[in-house]
Amino acid sequence: MACNVYRNGTGLHKGAMRPLAASNSSNVKSSSFKSRIPPSSNHSPGSAPLRRSKSAGGSDGVPGRVRVAVRLRPRNAEESVADADFADCVELQPELKRLKLRKNNWDSETYEFDEVLTEFASQKRVYEVVAKPVVESVLDGYNGTVMAYGQTGTGKTFTLGRLGEEDTSARGIMVRSMEEILANVSPETDSVSVSYLQLYMETIQDLLDPANDNISIVEDPKTGDVSLPGATHVEIRDEQDFMELLRTGEAHRIAANTKLNTESSRSHAILMVHVKRSVLGAEDVIPSETDKSSHFAKPPKPLVRKSKLVLVDLAGSERVHKSGSEGHMLEEAKSINLSLSALGKCINALAENSAHVPVRDSKLTRLLRDSFGGTARTSLIVTIGPSPRHRGETTSTILFGQRAMKVENMLRIKEEFDYKSLSRKLEIQLDKLIAENERQQKVFDDEVERINLEALNRVSEVERNFADALEKERLKCQMEYMESVKKLEEKMIENQQKHGCDGFMKDKCNGEGPVSSIVEDVAEVKKLLLKEIHMRKEAEDKVNKLRSQLGQCPDSGEGGGSEILKLQKALADEVRQKKKLEEEMIILRSQMLQLTFEADQMRRCLGRNGSANAYGGLDSPMSQVRDSLNGHKTPVAALFEQVGLQKILALLESEDANVRIHAVKVVANLAAEEANQERIVEAGGLTSLLMLLRSYEDENIGRVVAGAIANLAMNETNQELIMIQGGINLLSVTASRAEDPQSLRMVAGAIANLCGNDKLQTKLRSEGGIKALLGMARCGHPDVLSQVARGIANFAKCESRASTNGIKSGRSVLINDGALPWIVQNANNDSSPIRRHIELALCHLAQHEVNAKDMISGGALWELVRISRDCSREDIRSLARRTLNLSPIFRAEMRRLRIEV
Ligand code: ADP
Ligand code: MG
Numbered sequence: 091m092a093c094n095v096y097r098n099g100t101g102l103h104k105g106a107m108r109p110l111a112a113s114n115s116s117n118v119k120s121s122s123f124k125s126r127i128p129p130s131s132n133h134s135p136g137s138a139p140l141r142r143s144k145s146a147g148g149s150d151g152v153p154g155r156v157r158v159a160v161r162l163r164p165r166n167a168e169e170s171v172a173d174a175d176f177a178d179c180v181e182l183q184p185e186l187k188r189l190k191l192r193k194n195n196w197d198s199e200t201y202e203f204d205e206v207l208t209e210f211a212s213q214k215r216v217y218e219v220v221a222k223p224v225v226e227s228v229l230d231g232y233n234g235t236v237m238a239y240g241q242t243g244t245g246k247t248f249t250l251g252r253l254g255e256e257d258t259s260a261r262g263i264m265v266r267s268m269e270e271i272l273a274n275v276s277p278e279t280d281s282v283s284v285s286y287l288q289l290y291m292e293t294i295q296d297l298l299d300p301a302n303d304n305i306s307i308v309e310d311p312k313t314g315d316v317s318l319p320g321a322t323h324v325e326i327r328d329e330q331d332f333m334e335l336l337r338t339g340e341a342h343r344i345a346a347n348t349k350l351n352t353e354s355s356r357s358h359a360i361l362m363v364h365v366k367r368s369v370l371g372a373e374d375v376i377p378s379e380t381d382k383s384s385h386f387a388k389p390p391k392p393l394v395r396k397s398k399l400v401l402v403d404l405a406g407s408e409r410v411h412k413s414g415s416e417g418h419m420l421e422e423a424k425s426i427n428l429s430l431s432a433l434g435k436c437i438n439a440l441a442e443n444s445a446h447v448p449v450r451d452s453k454l455t456r457l458l459r460d461s462f463g464g465t466a467r468t469s470l471i472v473t474i475g476p477s478p479r480h481r482g483e484t485t486s487t488i489l490f491g492q493r494a495m496k497v498e499n500m501l502r503i504k505e506e507f508d509y510k511s512l513s514r515k516l517e518i519q520l521d522k523l524i525a526e527n528e529r530q531q532k533v534f535d536d537e538v539e540r541i542n543l544e545a546l547n548r549v550s551e552v553e554r555n556f557a558d559a560l561e562k563e564r565l566k567c568q569m570e571y572m573e574s575v576k577k578l579e580e581k582m583i584e585n586q587q588k589h590g591c592d593g594f595m596k597d598k599c600n601g602e603g604p605v606s607s608i609v610e611d612v613a614e615v616k617k618l619l620l621k622e623i624h625m626r627k628e629a630e631d632k633v634n635k636l637r638s639q640l641g642q643c644p645d646s647g648e649g650g651g652s653e654i655l656k657l658q659k660a661l662a663d664e665v666r667q668k669k670k671l672e673e674e675m676i677i678l679r680s681q682m683l684q685l686t687f688e689a690d691q692m693r694r695c696l697g698r699n700g701s702a703n704a705y706g707g708l709d710s711p712m713s714q715v716r717d718s719l720n721g722h723k724t725p726v727a728a729l730f731e732q733v734g735l736q737k738i739l740a741l742l743e744s745e746d747a748n749v750r751i752h753a754v755k756v757v758a759n760l761a762a763e764e765a766n767q768e769r770i771v772e773a774g775g776l777t778s779l780l781m782l783l784r785s786y787e788d789e790n791i792g793r794v795v796a797g798a799i800a801n802l803a804m805n806e807t808n809q810e811l812i813m814i815q816g817g818i819n820l821l822s823v824t825a826s827r828a829e830d831p832q833s834l835r836m837v838a839g840a841i842a843n844l845c846g847n848d849k850l851q852t853k854l855r856s857e858g859g860i861k862a863l864l865g866m867a868r869c870g871h872p873d874v875l876s877q878v879a880r881g882i883a884n885f886a887k888c889e890s891r892a893s894t895n896g897i898k899s900g901r902s903v904l905i906n907d908g909a910l911p912w913i914v915q916n917a918n919n920d921s922s923p924i925r926r927h928i929e930l931a932l933c934h935l936a937q938h939e940v941n942a943k944d945m946i947s948g949g950a951l952w953e954l955v956r957i958s959r960d961c962s963r964e965d966i967r968s969l970a971r972r973t974l975n976l977s978p979i980f981r982a983e984m985r986r987l988r989i990e991v
Contacts, residue, residue, distance in 0.1 A: 151500035156468045158491045159205035159220050160189055162476060163245040169477050178476035179484055182208050191488060192478070201488055204495065209476070213259060216249060217266040220469050224399065225267045227467040228365055229274050231395035231503040235402065235461035236263055239490055240473030241483040242355040242406030249471055250403045251359070253336060264361055264401050268332045271365060271399070277327065279368040284332065285321040286339040288346060290357035292428060292453050295346055297339035297359070298322040303346075307456050316459055323364065336361075355406040358429060358454060363399040368392060368511055392515065394508035400461060405430060407490065408483050429454030434490060436462060441496035462494075465502035470494045546654065549661065557630055560668070564626065567675065568619065571682060575612050578689050611685050619678055622671060629667050636660045676737050677749055684756050735760075735773050742778040751791050754782065758798035767802055776802055776811055783820040789833055792824045796836035803843035812840075813850050813857075822862035831871035838866045838874055842881030848888045851903075860885065860907045867912055872921045879916065879927035882909060886934035893938050901940045904931075910948040917953040926966070929957050933969045942979035951983060958991045 162182060165173065181190040181198070184206045190198045205219045224234035238246035247262075254261030261269075271282055286297040287305065296302035298321075305320040326332050343359065370390040407430065432452035439447040440463045447463060449455045460466045472491035474484045636657055738760075741753035757775055760766040770776065779802075782795045799817065802808045812818070818841070825837045841863050844854055854860070867878045885904060892898035904910065917932060919925045935941045936954055945951060951974075958970035971991050974980045984991065 151465060151502040154467050154499045154501040156462065156470060156494050156497040156499060157204045157220075157223075158470045158472060158495045159207055159216075160201075160203045160472050160474060160488065160491055161207040161211065161216060161245060161249060162209045162474055163243075163248070164209035165476050166243075169475070173477050173479065176478050179478040179481045180474060180476060182206050184208055189488065191481075191485060193481075201492055203491060207471075213249075213252070213254070213261060214266075216471070217263050220471050221263045221267055222270065224467050224469050225270045227501070228363070228397045228399040229271060229367075231367065231369075231397050231505050232501050233398045233400070233460050233464070233466035233504060235400045235458065235466050235468040236267070236471070237400075237402040237404065237458075237461070237468070238471050238473060239404050239407055239494075240487050241408045241475065241480060244473035244475045244487075246403050246406075246471075246473050247359075249473060250401055251336070251340075253333060255333070264336065265329075265333070267399060267401065268326065268363065269329055271363065272326070272329060272332075275365065275367060281366045282326045283323040283364045283366075284326050284335055285318065285323055285362045285364075286335065287318070287321060287360045287362070288343055288357050289360060289429060289453055289457070290346075294318065294321075294453060296320075296322050297342045297346075298324060298335065300342045300346055307453060309456070314459070316457060318362075321362075326363075358405050359403040360457065361401040363401070365395075365397050365399065367395045367397075368508055369395060369505075392508040392511040393505050394511065395503065395505045397504045398466075400458070400466075402458070404433075407487055428452050433458065433462075434493075437490070437493050437497060440498075441493040461499075462497050463499060465500055465504075467501055468497075468499060542654070546658070553633065553661070553664070556668075557633065560672075561626075561630075564623065564675065568623070571616075571619065574682075575616070578612070582689070612682075612689075615678060615681055615685065622674055622678065626671055629664060629671070632660075633664050636664075673741070673744065673746070673749060676741060677752055681752060681756075684752075684759060735766075735769060735775075739770075739773055739775050739778055742775075742782060747788060747791070750782070751788070751794060754779070754791060754794040754798060758794050758801060761798045761801035764804075767805055767808065771802065771808055771811065776808065777815065780812070780815050780817055780820055783817075783824055786820075786824055786827060789828055789830055792828060793830060793833035793836050796821065796824055796833065796840055800836055800840035800843060803840050806847060809844050809847045809850060812844065813853055818844065818854060818857040818859045818862075822858050825862045825866050831869050831874050834866045834869050834871070835873040835877055838863060838877030838881060842877050842884055845881040846884035846888065848891065851885070851888055851892065851898075854885075855903050855907070860904065860909065864907070864909055864912055867916075872919075872924065875916065875919065876921060876923045876927070879919075879924045879931070882913065883927040883931040883934070886931040890934040890937050899940075901944065902935055902938070904935065905941055905944050905948075910944060910950060914949045914953055917950075918956065922962075926963070929961060929966050929970070932957065933966065933973055936970075936973040936977065936980070939977060939979060942977050946979070946983050951980060954980070955984070955989055955991055 160182075162178075162180060165178075177192065179192050181192065182188075183190065187203055187206050189201045189203060189206055191201065192198045207216055207219070221236045224236050228234040236250070238250050240246050250263045252260050252262035253265060268282075268284075275282055288295045288297050293303065294305040294307070296305055302320060302322065305318050308317050308319055309315070310317070324331070324335055326335070339359075339361075343357075347357065370392060429452040432448060432455045435451065436447050436449055436455050438444075449459050455462075461468045470491060472487050474487055738753055738756050741749050742757065744750050744753065757770065757779065761770055761775075776799070779795050779798050782791060783799070786792050799812065799821070803812055821837050821840055825834060825841075828834050828837060841854075841859055844850055844859065845863070847854075863878050863881045866874055882904060886902070889898060889902055889904070904913070913928055913931060913935075916924055917928045919928065932945075932950055932954055935950070936945060945954075954970050954974055958967055958974060961967040961970065974984065974991050
C-alpha cells in the first residue's frame with residue numbers, strides 16, 4: 091500500500107511527494123500526461139507516408155505507463171446540507187498534481203497523480219487531459235482505453251457518458267472523443283464503427299440490440315487479440331449518428347436493467363470504437379551492398395491501421411466492499427463484483443510485476459487485457475466525492491488509482507498490409523492498362539485498314555498498268571498476226587500462179603484442198619481473236635465499273651468492309667479472267683503457229699510440184715520439215731520465238747483439256763523439226779509429254795502425245811531417255827487403251843523407232859515392247875501394220891547384228907514372243923511398205939541357224955523361197971537366196987521338199 095505518506099502539518103519534501111516506489115518515480119515525473127507516447131507515430135494520419143513502423147507482427151513497442159487522473163465531484167445538495175459542518179475529506183493541489191486525503195483533523199496523506207482535477211474542472215479540460223492523448227493515439231493506429239473508476243455517484247457517467255444535448259459544454263468524453271475521431275478521419279479511405287455493450291453478472295449484452303444478450307469473447311490464439319464478433323457494429327459517419335446510437339444504447343441499458351431488476355451502477359458499460367484507416371507505407375529503402383551511397387527504393391505499400399478505442403464506465407467500486415451488507419444475494423454480489431475485483435487483482439499483479447496476472451478470471455479483465463499490461467494507451471480517471479462520510483471508499487479508489495499508475499503498457503501500432511486496397515489499386519491499374527490496350531488496338535486496326543485501302547489502290551493501279559500493257563501487246567500481236575497472214579496469202583497466190591498449169595494444183599486449188607482449209611482455219615482464228623478482243627474489252631469495262639464503285643464505296647462500317655470484300659473478289663475474278671485470256675492468247679498464237687506450220691508444209695509440197703505426200707512419210711508418223719526458206723526465218727520460227735517454248739510447254743499442264751491438246755499438237759509439230767528436238771527435251775518437254783501419257787485421260791491427247799514422242803524417238807539419246815522414264819510401259823498402256831488406228835499408228839511408230847536401238851533390245855523386250863507391238867496388229871489398219879512391221883524389222887536387224895557379233899546367242903526373241911505366225915501371215919501383204927519390212931525381218935531371222943527349225947515349222951521357209959524368187963527388189967531377192975543357201979537346215983529341208991532356189 092501507499093508508503094511515503096505525508097501528513098498534514100509535517101514537512102513536505104519536494105523530492106518525495108508521491109507514494110510510489112522510487113523505481114517508478116522518475117517515470118512518473120518525467121512523463122507528462124499529455125505527451126504523445128510514441129513520437130514516431132506523431133504525424134498527420136491518412137495520406138502522409140509513415141516511417142517504417144513496428145507493425146502488429148513486430149515485437150518492438152513503445153513503453154507507455156497507464157496514466158491516472160483523479161476528479162473530485164462538487165458537493166451535491168444533500169452533501170451541502172449533511173456535511174455543512176465538516177470539511178471535505180480531500181484537499182487538492184492541482185498545480186502540484188497532488189491530492190491530500192484527510193484522515194482526521196490533524197492527519198492527512200498526500201498522493202501524486204498524473205492529473206488532479208478539481209470540482210471546478212470543466213468537461214472540456216477533463217477531456218483534453220485524460221482522453222485526448224488516447225484518442226490521438228487511436229487515430230495514429232494504437233489501441234486506446236479510457237476508463238472511469240469510482241464509487242457510485244462520484245461522476246463516472248457524468249465524466250464519460252454525458253451527451254450534453256442542451257448544454258454542449260457538458261458533453262462527456264464519449265461524445266468528445268467521437269467528435270475528434272470523426273473530424274480527423276477521411277470518409278473516402280477510413281471507417282469508424284461502434285459497438286456498445288453492457289457487462290452484468292459476467293454476461294455481455296448488446297446495448298444496440300437487446301435481443302443479443304449473451305455475447306461471447308473470442309480470442310485470437312496467435313495474437314491474443316480479443317474480439318466480440320457477435321456484437322453489433324454500427325458504422326458512424328457523423329456526430330448525429332453517434333448521438334443517436336448513444337441515446338439508443340442508454341435507453342436499452344435502462345430497459346435491460348429494469349428487466350433484470352438492477353441498476354446501471356451495478357453494470358459495466360463498454361463503448362468500443364473501431365477505427366480503420368488507410369495509409370501509405372514508407373518506401374522500403376534497401377542499401378546496396380557494393381555501393382553504400384546508392385539505394386533501391388520500392389514504391390510505398392498500402393497499409394491499413396485497425397485501432398480500437400475502448401471507453402469503460404465501470405460499475406460502482408463500492409460494490410466490492412458493500413454488496414453483502416446492502417442486502418444482495420451473495421451469489422449475485424459475487425458475480426457483480428467478480429469482474430471488478432478481478433480487475434483490481436490484475437492491476438495489483440501488474441503493478442507488482444507479478445509473474446501471474448489472472449486475466450482469465452473475469453470477462454472484464456479478458457476484455458481489458460490489452461488495456462492493462464497490453465499494447466494500448468490507457469488513461470484511468472478515478473472519481474471521488476468530497477464527503478468525509480465516504481472516506482473509506484474514497485481512500486480505496488485513490489489507492490486503486492495509485493496502483494494503476496504502476497502498470498506499464500507496451501504500445502504497439504495496429505498496422506498491417508492493406509491487401510484489399512493493394513488489390514483494388516492493382517485492379518484500377520489493370521483497368522487502365524486494359525483501356526490503354528484497347529485504345530492501341532483501335533489505332534492498330536485503323537492503321538491496318540488504312541494499309542489495306544492503300545494496298546487496294548496500289549493493286550488497282552498495277553491492274554490498270556497491266557491492262558494497258560496487255561492491250562498494247564494484244565494490238566501488237568494482232569498487227570503481226572495480220573501481217574503474217576497477209577504474207578502467207580501472198581505467198582500462196584504466188585505459188586498458185588507459178589504452178590497454175592499443174593493438174594495437181596488445179597485439184598488442190600478448187601476450194602476443197604488443204605490450202606483452202608488453211609485459209610478457212612486462219613479466218614477462224616482471226617474470228618476467235620476478235621472475239622477474245624471483244625471479251626477483253628468487256629472485262630475491262632467491268633473492271634472500270636468496279637473501280638468506280640470502289641471509289642464511291644463508303645470507307646467505314648461493315649457495309650464498307652463487305653463492299654471491299656466484294657471488290658476484292660471481283661478483282662480476283664478479273665485476275666483469273668485475265669490469266670485465262672493470256673492463256674487463250676498463247677493458244678491462239680500457238681494455233682497460228684500450227685496453222686502456219688501446216689501452210690508452210692503445204693507450200694513446200696506445192697514447191698515440190700505435189701510429188702510427195704502432204705502428211706506423214708513412210709518412215710515417220712509426222713512429216714518432217716528440215717529446211718528453212720533459203721536461210722530466212724520461216725513464219726513458224728518467228729512465231730515460235732514470239733510465243734516461246736517454255737510458255738507452250740507450260741500449256742501442256744493447263745487445266746483446260748482443249749488447251750492441253752492444242753499445246754501437245756504444237757509440241758508434236760515442233761518435235762518434227764530435228765532442230766527443235768534437243769531444245770524441247772532440254773526444256774523438260776519429253777518429261778511433260780510422258781506425264782500426259784501417264785495421266786492418259788483422252789485418246790486425242792494420247793494420240794498426239796504419242797506422235798510427239800515418236801518424233802522425239804528418232805534421236806538415239808532421246809530413245810534412251812524415253813526408256814529410262816518408263817516410256818515403253820506408258821506406250822504399251824496407251825496402245826492397249828487406244829482404238830483409233832491413227833492413235834495406234836503413233837504408238838506403234840514410237841515403239842518402232844525404239845526397236846531400232848541396239849542398246850535397248852533387252853529392256854524393250856523385257857518391258858513388253860514386242861508384245862505391245864504385236865498386240866497393235868489386231869487393228870489391221872495398214873498404217874498401223876506398216877509401223878508394226880517396221881518395228882519388227884528394226885528389232886530383227888538389231889538382233890541379227892548382235893548374234894553376228896556374238897553378243898547374243900539362242901533363238902530369236904521375236905520367235906520366243908510369238909511373232910513368227912504374224913510375220914509369216916503378213917509376209918505377202920498387199921501393202922508394199924508392210925511387205926518390204928517383213929521380208930527384211932524374215933531375212934534377218936533366217937541368217938541364224940538357231941531360228942531355222944522354228945521358221946520351217948512356222949511356214950517361213952515358203953515365204954523365204956517366194957522372196958528369193960518374186961521380190962520386186964533385187965537386193966532383197968538375192969539376200970533371201972543367199973541366206974537360204976547358207977543354212978544347212980534350210981538346204982536339207984529344201985532338198986527334202988525338192989525346192990530349188
Ligand atoms: P456515477 O456514474 O459515478 O454513479 P454520476 O455521473 O451519475 O455518478 O453522478 C452522480 C451525480 O452527480 C449526477 O447527478 C451528476 O450530475 C453529478 N455530478 C457528478 N460529477 C459532477 C461534476 N463534476 N460536476 C457537477 N455535477 C456532477
Ligand atoms: Mg454511473
